[in-house]
Amino acid sequence: MADLGIGIMGCGNISAAYMRLAPQFSGMEIRACADLNIEAAEARAGEFGIRAETPEGLVRAGDIDIVVNLTVPVAHFDVSKMILEAGKHVYSEKPFVLSVEDGERLAELAQVRGLRIGSAPDTFLGGAHQQARQLIDSGAIGAVTSGTCHVMSHGMEDWHPNPDFFFQKGGGPVLDVGPYYVTNLVQLIGPVKRVAAMSSTPSAERTITSQPRNGEKITVETPTTIHALLEFHSGATITMGTSWDVWRHGHAPMELYGETGSLYLPDPNFFSGDVELMQGGDGAAERPHWDHPLGVPNEKHGTVMLANYRAAGLSDMAHAISQNRPHRCSLELALHVVEIMTAILESGETGSFVSLKTKCERPAALGVDEAGALLA
Numbered sequence: 001m002a003d004l005g006i007g008i009m010g011c012g013n014i015s016a017a018y019m020r021l022a023p024q025f026s027g028m029e030i031r032a033c034a035d036l037n038i039e040a041a042e043a044r045a046g047e048f049g050i051r052a053e054t055p056e057g058l059v060r061a062g063d064i065d066i067v068v069n070l071t072v073p074v075a076h077f078d079v080s081k082m083i084l085e086a087g088k089h090v091y092s093e094k095p096f097v098l099s100v101e102d103g104e105r106l107a108e109l110a111q112v113r114g115l116r117i118g119s120a121p122d123t124f125l126g127g128a129h130q131q132a133r134q135l136i137d138s139g140a141i142g143a144v145t146s147g148t149c150h151v152m153s154h155g156m157e158d159w160h161p162n163p164d165f166f167f168q169k170g171g172g173p174v175l176d177v178g179p180y181y182v183t184n185l186v187q188l189i190g191p192v193k194r195v196a197a198m199s200s201t202p203s204a205e206r207t208i209t210s211q212p213r214n215g216e217k218i219t220v221e222t223p224t225t226i227h228a229l230l231e232f233h234s235g236a237t238i239t240m241g242t243s244w245d246v247w248r249h250g251h252a253p254m255e256l257y258g259e260t261g262s263l264y265l266p267d268p269n270f271f272s273g274d275v276e277l278m279q280g281g282d283g284a285a286e287r288p289h290w291d292h293p294l295g296v297p298n299e300k301h302g303t304v305m306l307a308n309y310r311a312a313g314l315s316d317m318a319h320a321i322s323q324n325r326p327h328r329c330s331l332e333l334a335l336h337v338v339e340i341m342t343a344i345l346e347s348g349e350t351g352s353f354v355s356l357k358t359k360c361e362r363p364a365a366l367g368v369d370e371a372g373a374l375l376a
Contacts, residue, residue: 004318005063007088008033009055009079010070011044013160014093017310018068019048024298025315026376027322028066034058055079059086065321066091068314073170077102080117084109089321091118091314094179096334098170099342100358103335110331116320118327119334122313124184125366126271127295131288132256132263133365136188140277142259144189147238150251151177151269155244157208157218164218166244167206172222173242174341177269181254182337184268185230185238187362188256192340193233194355199223199348202245228344233359240344271295272307293371315374316366328363336360 006028008015015033022030034053035041045052059067059082067083069076069092077097080090084106096119097103110117123129136144151173156163165171186192202225206218225243232238241251254265261280266273272295276285294312297305313329320327336358343354 002322003027003029004065004321005061006030006314006318007053007058007061007064007067008044008070009035009058009067009083011035011037011040012070015044015070016047018070018314019044019050021308022311022314024309024376025311025374027315027318027374031063032058032061055082059083059088065089066314066318069093072165073098073175074165074168077106080106081109084113084115084117087113087115089116089118089317091317091329092120092334094120094334095170095175095341096331096338098175098338100335100339103331103338107331107335116317116327117331117334118313118317118329119331120313120329121180121183122310122316122329123180123268123271124187125294125312125316125328125371126307126309127290127292128266128271128273128275129184129187129268130292130294130366130371131275131290132265133188134290134367135263135275135277135288136256136258137365140279141256141261141263144234144236144256144258146236147254147256148240148251149181149185149238149254150241150249151181151253152241152243152246152249152251154247155206155224157206157210159210161210161212163208163210167218167220167222167224169221172224172226172345173244174226174228174344178240178242178341178344179337180268181240182340183333184254184265186333186337186360189232189236189238190234190362191232191336191359192356193231194353195228195230195340195343195347196353197226197228197344197347198351199226199345201225223345223348226344226348228347230340270306271309272297292368293375294366312374319374326364328366330360330363332360333363
């Protein structure tokens with residue numbers, strides 16, 4: 001298949017990861033980038049040997065088939081709409097949009113124009129999470145009945161150079177880090193039926209301790225601690241704790257409990273890690289071995305080698321367009337995840353259960369052969 005041309009819209013922190021990692025995949029080629037700040041676009045373009053464009057120039061470019069929307073969350077809808085109106089497919093960073101209504105408007109526009117929408121996160125395509133999928137689908141723990149997941153830290157102001165947007169509308173731990181966890185739960189268990197939550201904002205102001213803005217203050221405009229309960233259509237119930245007000249904790253990232261056993265999963269913010277299987281009430285945990293191409297460590301983080309395959313979802317979308325099949329990081333999945341997260345925030349405000357109106361099929365599993373076909 002001929003490579004599809006990829007354009008990057010938004011040249012902030014995350015753009016470098018896409019540009020660095022995309023060449024390990026087949027079916028696509030990053031050709032240009034754009035930003036409202038043309039100097040930022042030119043700097044990033046020079047770093048990776050591609051061309052810089054204005055946002056308008058990028059969506060009009062004849063050699064660009066898919067535009068990756070890496071703008072800040074509050075701009076996702078407007079930018080994705082502009083891309084679709086220009087006749088390009090869209091692949092958005094998470095969260096896809098900030099409301100179901102905006103997502104439905106984009107879905108309608110894409111359908112009318114015969115275009116596709118995809119969205120991060122794609123970490124659920126990683127080897128560890130696809131191994132968990134294979135174990136669940138094979139009945140290793142029976143039907144999943146309940147579980148827990150926790151995403152907790154002390155926030156982004158300790159490391160991100162410009163952490164303001166994390167604490168504004170569209171930020172917070174549910175909308176920023178929650179997509180990794182919620183998306184993985186949906187691909188493992190299926191769609192969510194209703195949610196309930198409690199939320200709080202312990203600190204109305206945060207102090208930046210990263211460089212270059214060390215000492216500056218940020219006003220917090222969104223809850224930073226949210227505890228939620230998710231009821232799935234399958235009958236499973238999952239408790240989810242999310243917080244940026246925790247210095248340390250001892251919770252596992254994700255645990256799923258089934259009729260005949262349990263699974264411990266690694267952090268779904270990453271592609272790899274150990275999956276532990278416990279069957280029955282006795283015996284030690286097993287760590288089943290599975291050679292999956294997207295679980296192989298390929299990048300050094302500090303002193304540790306980790307698997308980082310960001311852009312796997314983008315590559316799968318490019319292949320799916322060429323092969324006329326559904327892509328895994330789909331609009332339907334992303335929209336359902338958005339509704340789950342916004343319903344959690346709504347429940348945190350109202351104190352009531354919130355039933356969901358969207359529903360999606362689990363994305364197709366990404367087996368060893370299918371994952372290998374994505375790699376260059």
